[in-house]
Amino acid sequence: MPKSKKQHLTHLLTEYGMILVLILLGIFFSLVTLTEQRPSGKKAGLQIASIVKKRFDKDAHILIASRNLAIDKNFYDALSGSLTSAGFKHLHSVQGTPRDARAKLIELENQKIKLQVILGNQTTADWLVFEDIKLNFPQLGAPTRIGPSPYKWPNFLKKDNLLNITNQIAVIAIIAVGMTVVIICGGIDLSVGSLIAFSAVLCCLFIQNTAGGLDANAGGMILACIAAIIITGLVGSFTGSMITAFSIPPFIVTLGVMMMASGTAYLMSGGESVYRVPDSFVWLGREASLFGIPNAVFLMMLLYSIAHIMMSRTQLGRYIYAVGGNAEAARLAGVPVKWIQLFAYTLSGLLAGLGGVVMASQLKSGAPTYGQMYELYVIAAVVVGGTSLSGGEGKIFGTLIGAFIIAVIQNGMNLMNIESYTQKVILGMVILIAVLLDKLKQKKFQTS
């Protein structure tokens, strides 16, 4: 039956509404975080060099200020290289902190040098030490300060920031895969937040006590991570078997497991953070080894792809939808309902364990305070992504969109200087809008 135009529109709105929301949010935050940016590194160095060549004599005394950083080294090399080859004779430089700059100014003053111009990058040009030179160092003359020319670009749309957002959401997004499966299956898992802490503490304890502590090697750390993930997965299986064997509502079982996992994390760690782990432990959470994509983000993308294929193209996926849609009908049709449910909770536990390991790696320690309230963010990501809390319906990639919406809102508001209370209000509103869309979708099914 061909659909009418109006039906097409509703279809689009309900299926892809959240992408629209995400794009609109992106545009919105880009507009409001439009700020003056200054080029940095080599680019800034060449830009300033061309200005200096136009405006100053070859025997002008020039001070180049930069910090002891790689990016500043590029700036300095480009700038001084370009000026030297253009024939400028009197180049002075300082590399370090404002304090070093002050020492350099004193030194130049003692040498009775008249400084014509001070060149700096986006940070050093603004150092206050250069502000009142006329007052503090009258012997130096009145040098002009030149920094890179500003241009307008949204803070939100900077490459670093977008990578930052994806890295920040990785933990929630990874756990949300498991939650999506559980919710599609007709259940709920409140224990994931506590399982983050449980797994993070467990993983760091394994590294600290069995894998050799600060001297642990990569193999030992990987084994510790895998062990933590598997044990957390077993906790998930325990949850699943309580639910399936005794038909206790998932809400209650996972509430109990949530408290037990959190308490156990506190017991195991003695209430403190476990931090004797090697520096290289941050590889998973903080580093990027493939095309500049952070490892955690890569892992997240991989998991989403696998989960998408599992849910849309395998028998297992269809069984999960069937159990969530109508468990009784599924059972009569020969679907092993209890096994499917057990699988869903085990998967959720495994992924919560993985999330905990990623978080431990991001923070280079495991503390029992991690992950508080995360179950709510995870559930929010799933619901915003269009998965129905009544089960049987939803999409894995919808959840990714949902997670991104939450991350973009939080990041955008941090950049906009909106305090966290307002952030909560707005986040709550977005979740309500998502549920509203969900209702709209159900209504469409009823009428058509």
Added chain:
Amino acid sequence: MKIFKSMTQASAVILSCSTLLLMTSGCDNTSQTAGSNNAETTEPSKNKGTIGVSLLTLKNPFFKVIGDNITAEAAKQGYKTIVLSADEDVAKQSNQVTDFIVSKVSAIVLSPCESRSIVPVIQEANAAGIPVITVDIPCNEPGVDILTQVATDNYGGGKEAGKAMIEALGEAGGKVAILHYRQAESCRLRVKGFKEVIEAHNVSASARIDMVMELESGAAKDLGYKAAEDALQAHGDLRGVFAINDPAALGARAALEKAGKQDQVLIVGFDGQPEGKQAIKDGKIFADPIQFPDKMGIEVVKSIVAHSKGEDVEPEQLIPTSLYRQEDGLKDSSLQ
């Protein structure tokens, strides 16, 4: 057919997701040209930059005052500020710090939620050349470079609390309970200072002050209440309570009132939050060494300015407390 449909849906999602990510590759170049057309050199702007602040929580008015004063002082000096609450969640705080690093703030001010787990992001800020300052809660872990740590002189404050307790109990002396919060380094210092003064007093005093109990108060009203009740059960002749902050002190006061022993037992608190000051004025708490979050906020900004001017900045700045008694409360126009 169905597979095809789901694949198109999936690819649409991936596409829109990754557009956000991949839009970035060309961004620097396109916008660059706008700047270089402008042949005139750029004098550094009037706005000296932004200070990013991530505080432990904004639920506690103490931190709100720190944040407000940083903002006010920064505005005087020509800086903008972003003040965020980490809600005691170290993962959230570390996200806030990475957001600050990305927006290239001039300085980052932190009261760490967890001094060990915050180390990796402080190192990231160090690597980006952004000065980091702690306020109220220090971070003394190895491997981090912190410009200065601004905090209350908790040890000195604890000593003042000890003096106040001696003043409260007078010649008679008697039994004293301490409502502790051991997790916090600041509270351990307070109790240390308190004990030292009391022990020194006991050497020469005619009547001893006995510190009979040290109970966990959770630094909160409800647990302070329970702890004080337990203390009264164990020692009916208790004469004094030292609580490591105002909420614990007020909780203890409620327990004393319930037991009808508010005249027998005197309380020395700590902090000087409005509610605590009011209680001192009303005679419910004997005295508080009060902290000065406003001064802390101002010192933070002064340190940032001094650093940028190339001046020396002390690695640790302790703000002394001052003892606040009932007569100060009566003069205090901010109270009812």
